[in-house]
Amino acid sequence: MELQLTIDCADPPRLVAFWSEALGYVPEPPPGGHASWRAYWAEMGVPEDELTGGAGETPESIVPAAGVGPRIWFQRVPEPKTVKNRVHLDLRAGGGRQVPLAVRTERVTARAEALVRAGASVLRVMDEPEMDYYAVVLQDPEGNEFCVV
Template identity: 45%
Template structure:
């Protein structure tokens, strides 16, 4: 007898953070994502947020790929801060097809752009004969991600 299985149609990536809107807007800038329109009946996200009970205000925010190709990113407020390295991180593909100095230059240029909006340059992992170079960064709350 065949077993029914679910087919995954969409993926959402969820971030735990202290300030959901700030982190979401950072990732909008990194990825070219946008903030979706507020729920029906609200002129802005601020209006929607103000309608929530005080304990739920500013507790979540999201951003989406305007082309619909990438996953929705959801940011939720949690009480605890980041303590250890992320178990999952995003690789932002800015050096695809590039090698050597040309790849490092592209990674460093994008890294500099992101530093201007609050990212932190952690370290360059140089090519090692198996993997090409990548640049380890942190977002505005210290979550690691790679420019790859």
């Protein structure tokens, strides 16, 4: 059994670009030697009217560059995000509790700043030195929450 993570969104190409950068993934190439995703979907029998408006023109999924990790599919949906996520990703940039808090804080801050430059926005910083904990809660370009820890 394989795992695929699916993220509902309005603009799959935008999230493909952002999450490729955030995770070190790459846009998934069309399967089976097809020249494009559009050609693949057409061969699979998807009606032409469903391939309008850019559907099938660009990848809507990303895969790990190193081949380890789940495929992530960005599923176009008509409704906007309206509530807090019930599931979110933690990007582990700090190195774990065996690394001194000051070093983890530096690493997490640097990664969060890079993700802001890539299109994320900061929701809050969780700075709790008495608990030996530091994390930054961000949103991707469509408002999906995730943490850098």
